[in-house]
Amino acid sequence: MTTTTSIELLIESVRAWAEVARRVVVLTGAGISTESGIPDFRGPQGVWTKDPAAEKLSDIHYYVADPEIRKKAWQARLAHPAWSARPNAGHAALVELERRGKLHALITQNIDGLHQKAGNSPGRVIEVHGTVHDVVCLACGWKGPMQATLDRVRAGEADPPCDCCGGVLKSDTVSFGQALVPEVIERAMQAAAEAELFLSVGTSLRVYPVAGTVSAAKQSGARVVIVNAEPTPFDAIADAVFYGAIGETLPRIVGMADTIT
Ligand code: APR
Numbered sequence: 088m089t090t091t092t093s094i095e096l097l098i099e100s101v102r103a104w105a106e107v108a109r110r111v112v113v114l115t116g117a118g119i120s121t122e123s124g125i126p127d128f129r130g131p132q133g134v135w136t137k138d139p140a141a142e143k144l145s146d147i148h149y150y151v152a153d154p155e156i157r158k159k160a161w162q163a164r165l166a167h168p169a170w171s172a173r174p175n176a177g178h179a180a181l182v183e184l185e186r187r188g189k190l191h192a193l194i195t196q197n198i199d200g201l202h203q204k205a206g207n208s209p210g211r212v213i214e215v216h217g218t219v220h221d222v223v224c225l226a227c228g229w230k231g232p233m234q235a236t237l238d239r240v241r242a243g244e245a246d247p248p249c250d251c252c253g254g255v256l257k258s259d260t261v262s263f264g265q266a267l268v269p270e271v272i273e274r275a276m277q278a279a280a281e282a283e284l285f286l287s288v289g290t291s292l293r294v295y296p297v298a299g300t301v302s303a304a305k306q307s308g309a310r311v312v313i314v315n316a317e318p319t320p321f322d323a324i325a326d327a328v329f330y331g332a333i334g335e336t337l338p339r340i341v342g343m344a345d346t347i348t
Pocket residue numbers: 115116117118119121122127128129130131133196197216261289290291292293294314315316317330331332333334
């Protein structure tokens with residue numbers, strides 16, 4: 088007779104919560120994309136973990152002030168792993184959740200577009216930190232597709248200015264020091280408050296205001312489940328915490344993987 092471990096019992100409980108919940112809200116962070124080859128920030132192999140100075144240099148003020156930083160940024164964008172990354176089993180689990188009519192909102196801190204690439208409806212994905220697939224002019228607000236501006240960089244423009252006003256161009260992502268879009272944050276907070284089940288997946292929950300969506304959900308009576316390789320500051324208030332790999336755990340929570348034997 089196989090013994091059912093405590094984690095399998097916990098997965099069974101969460102799967103039952105997901106079954107009865109009419110509105111599941113999911114918050115994702117960089118951890119859901121590492122299995123697609125995109126490094127996270129604060130995990131053991133994270134971008135900030137490996138190069139603490141990089142976090143400081145990612146501040147918008149350095150980017151606007153220093154053309155050399157912009158030139159390096161455009162070279163990095165040419166080689167961004169998002170262009171070749173493919174969604175993984177974790178992303179697929181969230182597509183299945185939407186297919187079943189359970190996904191009320193998918194709040195993501197990620198800029199890689201993998202949720203949409205996996206098949207989640209763009210209208211249901213709230214990109215609170217923007218997207219690397221678009222470019223914005225910091226002066227006039229012009230927006231366009233990233234690949235068209237990357238073509239200019241490939242053609243030799245090391246720091247391409249805005250065609251409309253000559254201003255500084257940047258990926259349409261929110262850097263430290265840059266304002267978040269209030270309507271987007273409000274939408275995320277509202278969705279969290281409407282959740283019956285709130286899944287936090289692959290985020291260290293260290294960056295506000297988005298980490299506050301966990302409290303908003305909890306205070307509105309939602310069950311909170313955290314799936315993350317490392318502890319987070321919200322583990323103590325969660326109804327269930329899984330320290331496993333997302334690609335393995337999330338499909339089982341959603342009920343996609345083989346039934347538990
Ligand atoms: N399975 C489970 N957990 C994982 C996996 C995985 N395969 N890979 C990474 N993780 C966990 C890491 O242990 C880490 O705790 O995912 C978490 C990712 O946390 P961060 O690197 O802090 O990323 P995130 O929470 O998305 O950062 C928020 O900070 O730098 C800013 O704007 C950036 O959107 C980002 C924000």
